[in-house]
Amino acid sequence: xxxxxxxxxxxxxxxxxxxxxxxxxxxxxxxxxxxxxxxxxxxxxxxxxxxxxxxxxxxxxxxxxxxxxxxxxxxxxxxxxxxxxxxxxxxxxxxxxxxxxxxxxxxxxxxxxxxxxxxxxxxxxxxxxxxxxxxxxxxxxxxxxxxxxxxxxxxxxxxxxxxxxxxxxxxxxxxxxxxxxxxxxxxxxxxxxxxxxxxxxxxxxxxxxxxxxxxxxxxxxxxxxxxxxxxxxxxxxxxxxxxxxxxxxxxxxxxxx
Amino acid sequence: xxxxxxxxxxxxxxxxxxxxxxxxxxxxxxxxxxxxxxxxxxxxxxxxxxxxxxxxxxxxxxxxxxxxxxxxxxxxxxxxxxxxxxxxxxxxxxxxxxxxxxxxxxxxxxxxxxxxxxxxxxxxxxxxxxxxxxxxxxxxxxxxxxxxxxxxxxxxxxxxxxx
Numbered sequence: 001x002x003x004x005x006x007x008x009x010x011x012x013x014x015x016x017x018x019x020x021x022x023x024x025x026x027x028x029x030x031x032x033x034x035x036x037x038x039x040x041x042x043x044x045x046x047x048x049x050x051x052x053x054x055x056x057x058x059x060x061x062x063x064x065x066x067x068x069x070x071x072x073x074x075x076x077x078x079x080x081x082x083x084x085x086x087x088x089x090x091x092x093x094x095x096x097x098x099x100x101x102x103x104x105x106x107x108x109x110x111x112x113x114x115x116x117x118x119x120x121x122x123x124x125x126x127x128x129x130x131x132x133x134x135x136x137x138x139x140x141x142x143x144x145x146x147x148x149x150x151x152x153x154x155x156x157x158x159x160x161x162x163x164x165x166x167x168x169x170x171x172x173x174x175x176x177x178x179x180x181x182x183x184x185x186x187x188x189x190x191x192x193x194x195x196x197x198x199x200x201x202x203x204x205x206x207x208x209x210x211x212x213x214x215x216x217x218x219x220x221x222x223x224x225x226x227x228x229x230x231x232x233x234x235x236x237x238x239x240x241x242x243x244x245x246x247x248x249x250x251x252x253x254x255x256x257x
Numbered sequence: 258x259x260x261x262x263x264x265x266x267x268x269x270x271x272x273x274x275x276x277x278x279x280x281x282x283x284x285x286x287x288x289x290x291x292x293x294x295x296x297x298x299x300x301x302x303x304x305x306x307x308x309x310x311x312x313x314x315x316x317x318x319x320x321x322x323x324x325x326x327x328x329x330x331x332x333x334x335x336x337x338x339x340x341x342x343x344x345x346x347x348x349x350x351x352x353x354x355x356x357x358x359x360x361x362x363x364x365x366x367x368x369x370x371x372x373x374x375x376x377x378x379x380x381x382x383x384x385x386x387x388x389x390x391x392x393x394x395x396x397x398x399x400x401x402x403x404x405x406x407x408x409x410x411x412x413x414x415x416x417x418x419x420x
Binding site: 025026027030079080081082083084085086088089092116117121122125126127128129130131132133135136137155200203204205207209210212213216217220238239241242245246 | 268269272273275276277278279280281282283284285286287302338339340342343346347349350351353355356358359362363366396397399400401403404408419420
């Protein structure tokens with residue numbers, strides 16, 4: 001293979017790996033570490049500037065000192081810990097068993113096409129989590145069932161909107177509006193002992209846990225800029241959730257919470 | 258039996274484990290670690306509830322719960338050969354202070370949207386600051402607790418665990 005195409009192909013593969021990791025919910029340190037391991041396996045030295053929306057990477061051939069720089073856009077963020085786990089594993093294996101370009105490419109394609117959980121399992125499990133939250137905040141079984149129903153429909157709406165190119169904050173707002181609207185039925189008709197708990201917990205499935213945790217992880221690892229971006233991102237999502245909830249409360253004139 | 262406080266704590270911890278598992282499925286975790294997440298979520302809920310039962314501050318309770326997740330993750334990680342984040346992130350999601358975050362925003366709503374007198378304004382300001390800082394410090398506690406063990410053990414352990 002021609003050296004020029006070799007370095008070009010490698011950098012495109014490495015950029016694909018890094019943006020896949022970023023969009024699946026890895027923190028910046030993990031992205032850089034995995035990237036360096038893959039680059040080492042391919043006999044390159046990599047330097048990358050990773051921001052929330054794009055990655056700039058320079059790849060240097062260790063022997064010829066030839067370098068190549070490419071900028072890429074990071075696709076839409078969807079948390080997928082299987083991808084994070086498998087790529088991290090693969091990066092160690094690439095070093096230990098000296099994988100070449102073809103082998104890494106094959107592995108990444110396999111990881112990308114791995115099957116996900118079916119939608120109904122996801123919906124039922126997250127709704128159970130919603131019911132669990134209602135229990136944790138002291139609700140009874142009627143509150144829990146209402147939280148289950150609200151989470152179920154709210155998550156379904158959120159998943160459907162995710163397929164369209166809807167702005168993330170609009171999507172969260174609509175999902176929060178739907179979920180709290182269903183839970184508000186309980187407050188209006190006094191279902192269960194503490195209906196306002198079902199209302200408060202119905203939207204908890206939207207809480208941006210991974211961006212917030214990654215935000216602090218980035219801050220501790222001195223990726224301050226990325227940490228702040230993630231924090232603001234999480235804060236805006238919380239704001240959208242709150243806006244949905246507030247709209248429903250103003251609409252049905254609910255004052256207790 | 259049902260009103261025994263320890264039984265209530267145990268039952269709530271089980272629900273906390275289920276909540277962790279729910280989020281784990283949403284985050285598409287590998288099938289191999291499902292039981293681990295269930296256990297770690299349960300453990301975190303149990304430790305947090307016990308600390309609160311013995312009248313510790315919720316921030317300290319959350320810190321120790323997250324710390325135990327961080328510590329217990331290490332042997333699990335070396336057994337199933339998966340990076341620690343795969344089961345530590347879902348297990349601590351139920352502790353994310355969503356409830357305090359809403360209370361902050363609801364207080365901001367009351368502060369800005371309604372005509373209220375000075376006494377109520379003071380109360381709302383107090384609610385905004387106490388709930389807002391509670392949210393922030395619980396987040397600190399969670400992240401320091403869960404990533405603390407690996408930060409202390411450092412590079413050598415990272416290499417050995419292939420994290």
